[in-house]
Amino acid sequence: MHDTGYITPGHRRSRTGVRAVTAVAVVLAIAAGGSYAAGLGPFARGDDGPDPAAMKQARAFLADWAAGRLPSAAGRTTRPDAAQDVLQSFTAGLDIEKPQLTAAEDEKAVEAEDGTLGVPFTARMPITGLGTWTYTSKLPLREQGDGTWKVDWRLAVVHPRLSDTEKFHLRREETEPPEVTDRDGRNLSGGDFPSLAPLLGRLGGSADGGPRGAVELVDRTTGEVERTEATFGREPDPATDGGPVRTTLDATWQAAAEKALAEAGGKNAALVALRIDNGEVLALANSPSSGFNRAASGTYAPGSTWKIVTSSALLLKDAVAPDDVVDCPKFLTVGKEWHNVETSEHPGATFRKDFTESCNTAFISLRGKLDDGELGEVARTYFGVGQEWHIGIPTYDGSVPAPKDETEKAASMIGQGRIQANPLIMASVTATAVSGRFHQPSVTAGNEDTTRTEPLPGKVVTQLRELMRATVTDGTAHVLADLPGEIGAKTGTAEVSEDQDNNGWLVAHRGNVAVAVVVEEGVTGGGSAGPVVHSLLSAVPDDPA
Template structure:
């Protein structure tokens, strides 16, 4: 756009000082608005020899420009002849540009015809990313009804109008380059870099990458939003003011020039092969679902898939983990002296202060069942009845060895789990089977499996270059306890509830979970399965929201994922 002359506020449109004195004093209205404030100035009411109709017409225009400067689109629109259209366009312009300060300087109006006047004005905005932008425009104000006062009272010389004056709203009035169906917007300057996978190629994971506003070029969600400064070139990047199509957001005409700036790519740990295998495993799944995969040796997140997109439930979701949490409960019991071969009763029901707990489908195990058996078959009643072996802090303390509840520095937003100290016998009973107030994300539960595989907690990482300090578990996982956990998770595959993985290569280890939620009767359930490959560096978690049973529903999805990987 050709640079416009911004007239001195004390002398609109370059009038000489002598004429300026004759015009009178400017009236300035300062209005606090949002992050900044607007200033509207117009020739005052004491302008000598101003036509009475011009003076009357100027009043609604004053109110309109005042409200515009104050970023109050709907209030401004009330003074126009088409309030809905005016409010819509002004709202669009203000939303797109987000000016921190708006100054509108009005000039002297003139009568164009009986009941119609025209006024020039200049708009100057301070727009983040684009600096100061300015343009000149003109507004028509028209008497929409009534007769002239001279015709009804005989005072025709006065020329005053008795009808209501309205600002004639048109798109070019807001900016002379606008046409109907268009708006003002910002366009990013320079070249925006990409979010990359571990191979250095553009990451094909929309729920992780996020979105970019097509007009402003600014990241609005996911990694695009979190690393907007890096990807766009940061403060060096400037944006240009453009005319844009309101429906498509496509820039039609550039009004100002933007400085060019080159963004830097953001590299993630996502392995495209693992990501694709996880995504294909969820093909045909109707439930909301997530799969997370981690490299146990270093915590690198190799896959994070969400279906559908939007909420990043894989990394940020908060769910009761149900029986997959029994890995942590088992760690607490084993540390307290329990051994896998110890006898373990598994009745159909367990009762705690009037609350009944039961096994899925009310199964029970033979009298000679061992702790290894109740773990492999996910016997709720045994774990509930074993709560007497645990103090109110034991589950919380055991979870710390798995990093649960810490503040993880992953390079993106995550939910890192929570295992509160137990506050009642019922609370402890439910917590032993991953219910009550215990919460975790799929990322947390994948990390639990990864910790068993590696023998020590390795904080998950998605964007290594952004991680300042990894969270370290305040306590270590006991070596003997960990060896037993590996045995238990392998037995769950070979002879227990994770039998969907039994014939797969790679020596999978797993734990199933069916987590109750809500108040429905019978309760609704999330389906979980977590595990790791004994023959490779891969740990994983599968979650199906409101998806049924861990073994029957999450198990086949986990099996497809591992088959897609080839083992």
């Protein structure tokens, strides 16, 4: 039998009403999904780990699912039609946007009694307007008769408790958004500032405690709630709630930021501007303005903007100096062939030139100067990346895992591979680089701060400021050169996949403000994110008091 029902929104009630959304999945008769060589498990190949082809397929499935390429993800399973139906029902029906799916390290894979290779993964499911539901599950990989691997499809692939007798539903409690003001008491409404509309209800201190809801596991037949998987929001506290919520945002900067994103040409984009001296967020904008908060919760490879952190790691240990010659060839082979944007080259270049022209091959050639985990340690210790941030709204706080091999280490030197960030993180990185000290970003006052960092040495700060200034006057951020002030910047171009254009990045600082912009499929940072930053800084010539 097949349960063909899909998740459908319930009717909307009054202010405290409940909207129910039920996540159902197609019930499947589980098939073996292909032959399996008797006695030859996934580890019985004379090596120390699982078959690399199996791990590659597992990560490809998760990447396709996360990117919304559901037909492709389903095609990697033993039951493509059923898998596509279930994946679509689960993610769309629970209002999940931009799933973040991360496979465990190879050594965590386990051979099961049924002959499959179990690959654990962590799922972070951002539910629109509520928060992120995080859980762990396991992908069963089965070897096929032709030696390839596929995900052995079953309902538990999506979530370990999804079955032919249990399904999920999303319960929402509708609440009025609080009155929110900027740093000077000016009202911030979703009508005037569209990017803020999805965030206003998430800010603490409202009379209703912000939006509330839950993901519940229910019996398919009776609809009875068997357990609550995740809860969002909090019950209002009459003793502390009430009155407008004052934020660190600046209405002038916010308006300029939303207008500036029009320069992205209709592409998905995000921007964050914050104060360098204390981390207070002045503007946070997304295009499109509705839905997912790319600016603070997105997970992107930061591309060459990450060279600020890489340079910090190298300069901290005197592994390189700005005037040292570090050749910049067209190509460099480390596991794969690496090249520069437009396959440029700069023979005999100094490290300063490598930074200002964003030379990938030069930075990759310096990978031996850093220990495998050193880049992540520098990011965490000096820039706070990967620590838990509390800024007043939900955020993704970055990840810099140690590379598994030389190819991944090469990628990490230029902000690729498994390094993940977003505009909030990269604006903070820029502020830290040019001031020497990390300040936990904030959108509201009084947030808990559990971060622990160390200040960058003054010499390193001076060098980073000089490198970023030269990138504007003589390098890839020349798009900002006509603006007044001592602006410093770094561009970035981040590869996404073979069938997508690169994301464009640009980070910049001027006076007491640091800015970061990402434009999805913007091709180059200077060409796509550059005009956005130029528009913002042109519209707001003065720093806030």
